[in-house]
Amino acid sequence: MKHLLPASLLAVAGFVMCAPATAAPMQPVSDFVSHAVYSAVKISPTGEYLAITVDRGDQDVLTVLRTSDLKVIKINQLPDKKSIGAFHWVSPNRLMFNAIQKIGGFARPFPTGEWFAVNADGSQPRPLIFYGTRDATQRGKTVGSERFSLLDTLKDDDQNVIMQVTSPRSSEGVGTEVVRMDTVSGRRTSLGRAPRENCSIALDATKLPRFAVCSSSKDEEGEFDERSELYRRDDKGWTLVNASKSDGKHLDVVVTTANGTVYATQDDGKAPAAIGTLDTSTGTFAPLFQDPVAEVSNYIWSTDETTLIGVVTEAGAPSVKLIDEAHPDAGIYASLASAFEGQMVDFSSYTQDGKKIVVSVYSDSNPGELYLYDRDTGKARFLMSSRPQLDKKRMASVKPFKFTARDGKSLYGYLTIPYGSDGKNLPLIVNPHGGPIGPRDNWAFNAEAQLLASRGYGVLQVNYRGSGGYGKAFQDAGHRQWGQGIQNDIIDATQWAIKNGYADDKRICIYGGSFGGYSSLMAPIRAPDLFKCTFGYVGVYDIDMMFKKGDIPDDEPGKRFLRRTHGTDTKTWAENSPARRAAEVRIPVYLAAGARDVRTPPEQTELMNKALIAVGNPPEGMIIQSGEMHGFYDVDNRVKLYTTMLEFFDRHIGGNVAVGSPAKAE
Numbered sequence: 014m015k016h017l018l019p020a021s022l023l024a025v026a027g028f029v030m031c032a033p034a035t036a037a038p039m040q041p042v043s044d045f046v047s048h049a050v051y052s053a054v055k056i057s058p059t060g061e062y063l064a065i066t067v068d069r070g071d072q073d074v075l076t077v078l079r080t081s082d083l084k085v086i087k088i089n090q091l092p093d094k095k096s097i098g099a100f101h102w103v104s105p106n107r108l109m110f111n112a113i114q115k116i117g118g119f120a121r122p123f124p125t126g127e128w129f130a131v132n133a134d135g136s137q138p139r140p141l142i143f144y145g146t147r148d149a150t151q152r153g154k155t156v157g158s159e160r161f162s163l164l165d166t167l168k169d170d171d172q173n174v175i176m177q178v179t180s181p182r183s184s185e186g187v188g189t190e191v192v193r194m195d196t197v198s199g200r201r202t203s204l205g206r207a208p209r210e211n212c213s214i215a216l217d218a219t220k221l222p223r224f225a226v227c228s229s230s231k232d233e234e235g236e237f238d239e240r241s242e243l244y245r246r247d248d249k250g251w252t253l254v255n256a257s258k259s260d261g262k263h264l265d266v267v268v269t270t271a272n273g274t275v276y277a278t279q280d281d282g283k284a285p286a287a288i289g290t291l292d293t294s295t296g297t298f299a300p301l302f303q304d305p306v307a308e309v310s311n312y313i314w315s316t317d318e319t320t321l322i323g324v325v326t327e328a329g330a331p332s333v334k335l336i337d338e339a340h341p342d343a344g345i346y347a348s349l350a351s352a353f354e355g356q357m358v359d360f361s362s363y364t365q366d367g368k369k370i371v372v373s374v375y376s377d378s379n380p381g382e383l384y385l386y387d388r389d390t391g392k393a394r395f396l397m398s399s400r401p402q403l404d405k406k407r408m409a410s411v412k413p414f415k416f417t418a419r420d421g422k423s424l425y426g427y428l429t430i431p432y433g434s435d436g437k438n439l440p441l442i443v444n445p446h447g448g449p450i451g452p453r454d455n456w457a458f459n460a461e462a463q464l465l466a467s468r469g470y471g472v473l474q475v476n477y478r479g480s481g482g483y484g485k486a487f488q489d490a491g492h493r494q495w496g497q498g499i500q501n502d503i504i505d506a507t508q509w510a511i512k513n514g515y516a517d518d519k520r521i522c523i524y525g526g527s528f529g530g531y532s533s534l535m536a537p538i539r540a541p542d543l544f545k546c547t548f549g550y551v552g553v554y555d556i557d558m559m560f561k562k563g564d565i566p567d568d569e570p571g572k573r574f575l576r577r578t579h580g581t582d583t584k585t586w587a588e589n590s591p592a593r594r595a596a597e598v599r600i601p602v603y604l605a606a607g608a609r610d611v612r613t614p615p616e617q618t619e620l621m622n623k624a625l626i627a628v629g630n631p632p633e634g635m636i637i638q639s640g641e642m643h644g645f646y647d648v649d650n651r652v653k654l655y656t657t658m659l660e661f662f663d664r665h666i667g668g669n670v671a672v673g674s675p676a677k678a679e
């Protein structure tokens with residue numbers, strides 16, 4: 014059992030561990046690149062157990078702990094390197110979870126479609142959804158192309174849950190059904206179907222299918238028209254409540270609470286969506302909150318799940334707005350936020366009676382901690398830290414910033430300032446994130462940026478156009494801008510850091526993974542005198558190859574995405590491909606990729622390598638790591654990667670500053 018848990022979790026679980034030695038001024042690379050102790054945490058309905066997912070690199074396991082003493086009760090591990098994804102307590106003693114396949118640190122895992130259930134102590138394990146099994150005893154659980162997602166665990170029912178089932182009807186459309194599922198037998202009972210294709214269904218307070226949000230899009234010569242419709246179900250069938258084509262706004266149901274309040278979002282496709290309530294008889298939306306810049310990134314609900322007490326937005330650092338300050342849980346939240354001043358607090362999960370709340374706390378320098386708040390005593394008990402080997406008091410600080418791009422667009426970013434530095438005239442690593450459409454950087458603890466900062470480097474990250482979190486219009490602005498507008502944003506952010514005295518303009522390198530790897534080669538082409546070196550990791554370097562190799566063009570939605578973001582003009586593809594413009598890369602280069610990467614196959618990196626050799630600028634090195642995918646998982650491989658990277662940066666712009674007193678961001 015011990016080999017399934019990291020040493021830090023064994024310690025909190027009651028195993029005898031050696032006392033750690035005093036931390037050295039410069040912590041080893043392995044301390045930063047090792048996997049966190051936990052990923053997600055949920056307390057059981059009566060509070061007897063905690064369930065946590067533990068990251069073991071390319072596989073996540075589900076561990077059940079006794080809440081009172083954190084003793085390990087059961088470790089659930091799936092075969093064939095499958096990971097446990099979403100998990101839920103469906104009764105005080107039973108868990109339900111799905112299986113996912115991880116394909117690299119820069120790619121979202123994909124669900125295999127399988128679902129399982131097991132008791133907290135490991136008894137009564139049951140496969141609930143199977144694909145293609147020949148076992149006659151599991152015939153009722155075998156499905157074909159259907160995909161299942163959980164809608165509700167049914168608090169007052171310890172055996173059944175409500176699930177949404179989608180199944181393809183055509184190359185573009187899927188049908189949707191809602192079923193009640195028995196978590197012991199796997200038996201399913203239909204509760205209703207959506208009014209048309211491509212719908213998601215929301216339940217009402219009685220746990221019956223009541224709303225359907227249906228979407229469609231048209232791709233005509235590269236022009237995309239995205240539409241949505243909201244339907245309400247009654248005894249007579251489905252009635253159209255809202256249509257974005259005629260009403261000009263998208264309505265989406267978030268949840269119907271136990272007291273019948275329907276919370277919904279309204280989005281005009283321009284400003285970030287508003288959150289509010291929906292009058293189910295008239296379809297009238299009553300706004301509660303809308304930020305002019307940033308989307309709501311998290312909802313804070315009352316523990317009885319009847320009231321939205323707060324929302325979180327993240328233009329820069331997270332900002333909490335309490336919606337219902339009179340609710341008792343809002344007072345608890347405010348008290349906890351005050352106790353952890355300068356950090357972000359969240360109600361991670363809670364018992365059914367709301368008396369015990371698992372509280373998550375994190376910040377730019379705190380990797381994450383869990384506390385158990387007891388409503389009766391008003392006290393919070395420490396449970397565990399996600400990265401106990403790192404001293405949060407000696408981590409770098411992260412300064413959120415805002416600047417104006419060359420075309421007038423307001424952009425937000427983050428500057429990681431090394432511990433002990435005054436934040437001025439730093440050797441700088443520009444670190445564009447992946448995507449580019451949807452992902453974003455955050456103020457939260459970033460182990461990679463912290464590692465670079467621990468070696469004396471400032472780290473610059475920018476949420477360029479196309480990034481998520483700032484509304485649909487901002488995100489859509491990234492399409493067909495891989496080599497133009499997005500690179501301008503990255504370059505303009507770098508110039509901002511120089512102009513404001515944070516960066517030494519003679520000591521700037523660029524590094525990123527996935528789309529960040531693309532930018533690491535494309536930005537130096539666009540700004541040939543700005544960067545002194547570049548490190549590309551699991552990157553895309555040839556657009557034409559992107560249409561032919563990898564998992565994105567494997568299906569029609571992937572092909573449609575590629576056409577939307579790159580168009581169909583092969584000349585433009587070539588202009589936006591670093592491998593076709595290798596002669597314009599005149600600085601030192603290092604490349605790295607995973608040999609099993611299906612998102613950006615290693616052929617992309619090998620092509621970039623050959624192109625640079627052909628023009629007389631061979632990379633200083635290239636890592637094609639066996640066994641790795643789209644972002645390395647194995648800790649030894651990660652140590653090798655980042656050690657090599659740091660040596661590369663040190664040769665060209667030299668970080669290595671002494672650790673001193675903490676830096677203060679303005």
